[in-house]
Ligand SMILES: NC(=O)C1=CN([C@@H]2O[C@H](COP(=O)(O)OP(=O)(O)OC[C@H]3O[C@@H](n4cnc5c(N)ncnc54)[C@H](O)[C@@H]3O)[C@@H](O)[C@H]2O)C=CC1
């Protein structure tokens with residue numbers, strides 16, 4: 001993206017695709033930051049309610065939306081003259097949604113993922129799906145992630161997020177319009193770490209929900225959160241993310257928010273599982289998207305491909321499959337690794353890795369950099 005293109009217009013015209021709880025809330029963030037926002041909703045009646053009553057009563061009851069938001073169910077009209085496009089649909093529907101805009105999305109504008117999932121079947125991150133389906137330069141793509149429970153933000157409770165792009169100028173332009181008096185966007189260029197932080201904390205939040213549902217207390221949850229961060233960091237670093245990103249807003253920050261809140265759909269889904277409901281019942285009862293339920297399988301496949309051990313995520317998948325009784329969930333206590341062939345890992349599995357994991361992740365990141373340097 002050129003320097004000129006990165007400049008932010010005085011009153012940007014922004015399109016948000018997906019009028020669920022996050023797409024609508026983010027539209028408010030953008031409008032309160034000075035943008036004119038067009039929100040695309042699948043259902044014409046929802047578009048009408050947002051446009052005329054400035055409400056989205058299904059997803060954000062009691063919240064008044066700014067006048068600078070309009071809405072339409074006509075996706076071509078929604079994208080006309082857009083200077084930024086944000087996408088906030090369920091991860092597993094992204095590809096299908098993008099197919100219908102591939103030909104009509106304005107050229108050379110930033111496209112930003114607000115989603116926190118991995119595509120089943122391909123294992124692609126959302127920014128990778130954007131890049132491959134829209135066939136656009138990755139420097140035009142950004143992702144936004146952080147401790148961002150929609151309803152709290154819609155009520156203007158202050159928080160922060162990270163906007164990440166391989167191109168710092170793109171990240172900065174997006175962060176500028178995604179900042180207002182109650183929402184601050186920071187920037188980085190670690191798209192991999194930022195996206196995986198958002199994906200993985202959902203899985204740990206499901207685990208926390210499960211132990212909550214079973215009735216276990218704070219010690220259990222604190223150990224799962226701490227060990228969960230180790231899993232998140234190891235996984236993201238194995239794929240080229242930076243460990244510091246996982247200690248930031250998109251990792252630890254989001255993990256704390258999501259694990260601690262009954263507003264979290266992932267946490268809620270976990271709690272129902274912990275109370276003994278089946279996966280099928282939980283899916284049926286969820287009115288909104290709980291991304292962790294769909295991400296667990298592709299995440300475990302990606303972890304296996306890099307030899308990353310993820311006992312918490314594995315046990316979540318076993319509870320979902322009905323092969324593990326929720327009350328037996330104690331992933332931070334498992335010692336499966338002890339029988340593994342790698343001596344180093346056997347040792348690691350018995351240690352508290354808080355700091356050790358970070359050091360190991362840093363070492364792996366430096367090794368990767370050094371190897372890259374050698375091969376170029
Ligand atoms: N709600 C939250 O607090 C936050 C959500 N996110 C992420 O934002 C993304 C969207 O989540 P939410 O807005 O919360 O979900 P939601 O369930 O509230 O809304 C999803 C929206 O996508 C639309 N949609 C378009 N195509 C669809 C399809 N084929 N199938 C189903 N729905 C379709 C739905 O009509 C609905 O308006 C997720 O990846 C989520 O992880 C990220 C940060 C915060």
Ligand SMILES: O=C(CO)COP(=O)(O)O
Pocket residue numbers: 116146147148149150202205254257258263264265266267289290291
């Ligand atoms: O991503 C979120 C908070 O940052 C929202 O979490 P849930 O999808 O679990 O509601």
